[in-house]
Amino acid sequence: MQVKTYELSNANGMNVTVTNVGCGIISLKVPDKNGTPRDVVLGLDKAEDYLGKHYYFGVIVGRVGNRIGYGRFALDGKEYRLAKNDGGHHLHGGIEGFDKKIWTVEEADAGKIVFSYVSPDGEENYPGQLTVRCTYTLTDCNTLRIDYLAETPTQTICNLTNHSYFNLEGFDAKDIYGHVMQINADKLTAVDEGLIPTGEYYAVEGTPFDFNAPKAIGCDIEAAAAVNDTGGYDHCYVLNGQEAAVVYVPESGIKMTVTTDMPGMQFYSGNFINGSVTGKGITYQKHSGFCLETQLYPDTVNQPGFPSCVVTKDKPFKTFTSFRFCVN
Numbered sequence: 001m002q003v004k005t006y007e008l009s010n011a012n013g014m015n016v017t018v019t020n021v022g023c024g025i026i027s028l029k030v031p032d033k034n035g036t037p038r039d040v041v042l043g044l045d046k047a048e049d050y051l052g053k054h055y056y057f058g059v060i061v062g063r064v065g066n067r068i069g070y071g072r073f074a075l076d077g078k079e080y081r082l083a084k085n086d087g088g089h090h091l092h093g094g095i096e097g098f099d100k101k102i103w104t105v106e107e108a109d110a111g112k113i114v115f116s117y118v119s120p121d122g123e124e125n126y127p128g129q130l131t132v133r134c135t136y137t138l139t140d141c142n143t144l145r146i147d148y149l150a151e152t153p154t155q156t157i158c159n160l161t162n163h164s165y166f167n168l169e170g171f172d173a174k175d176i177y178g179h180v181m182q183i184n185a186d187k188l189t190a191v192d193e194g195l196i197p198t199g200e201y202y203a204v205e206g207t208p209f210d211f212n213a214p215k216a217i218g219c220d221i222e223a224a225a226a227v228n229d230t231g232g233y234d235h236c237y238v239l240n241g242q243e244a245a246v247v248y249v250p251e252s253g254i255k256m257t258v259t260t261d262m263p264g265m266q267f268y269s270g271n272f273i274n275g276s277v278t279g280k281g282i283t284y285q286k287h288s289g290f291c292l293e294t295q296l297y298p299d300t301v302n303q304p305g306f307p308s309c310v311v312t313k314d315k316p317f318k319t320f321t322s323f324r325f326c327v328n
């Protein structure tokens with residue numbers, strides 16, 4: 001199948017470029033406080049580059065995004081072993097996850113694009129066929145909405161999210177420290193040193209992880225990094241409601257509101273970006289973008305107390321996330 005790019009645009013000067021490789025968002029242009037468009041996502045030069053090695057820039061990760069501890073899980077009493085592509089653990093769907101697939105474009109116009117992909121039974125050792133549909137809609141209210149639908153004729157597991165790295169000053173800005181973040185969550189999933197949930201929750205109040213009141217990302221990032229050696233924020237927040245996060249940066253005046261029906265959101269501050277990937281004329285560095293990955297909790301398949309990622313014939317994976325942009 002051919003690798004291609006597509007454009008979405010609206011009446012208010014927003015413009016989004018996407019590719020059928022991993023449903024990758026290559027650029028996302030939003031008018032800033034002066035009405036000048038700024039590209040607010042880190043991205044690569046061209047669609048083909050998304051087939052190569054990078055940090056999951058802008059793509060859909062799956063079949064199960066985030067980590068599965070020790071690459072192991074059981075479903076219906078049968079044990080499955082997955083690739084350990086993140087130290088001893090499984091990350092973002094394995095060696096060749098959904099981010100590296102060339103998706104079919106079912107329909108495309110200026111306001112909407114529908115991607116689909118059929119993941120065969122046994123792909124990356126996951127059981128059951130999974131048919132996935134991912135729709136990006138750009139509205140005139142400057143909202144980019146992502147709708148996910150994944151269906152199986154049998155039984156499997158699924159946890160899809162988009163892995164865009166944002167920088168609301170522009171993809172070419174130095175870092176994310178000046179972004180003022182608010183996350184609607186009182187706790188996060190406590191993790192061990194391999195970033196695998198222990199099954200317990202960690203109350204954020206009074207810690208560097210508390211974003212209930214708006215706070216600059218740079219304010220406590222070093223203190224957060226010291227807690228479990230992640231190099232910054234890399235944690236799944238347990239959301240209090242559908243309005244998951246609001247991020248604003250005074251320099252451009254751009255504000256982004258994230259809304260979802262998912263119970264969790266991984267706030268990842270781009271800690272492992274290390275100057276080895278170049279795109280759009282920029283060599284990306286540590287903390288040059290942040291991800292807000294709405295999702296079920298990490299390793300949820302191995303945690304009976306967490307919301308279930310099991311998908312059956314009668315229970316598809318169906319969820320949405322939207323990113324709304326305005327200027328302050």
Ligand code: BGC
Pocket residue numbers: 055056066195234235266268272291293
């Ligand atoms: C994870 C990070 C990981 C990164 C890979 C994020 O979703 O939380 O731990 O390193 O993806 O780009």
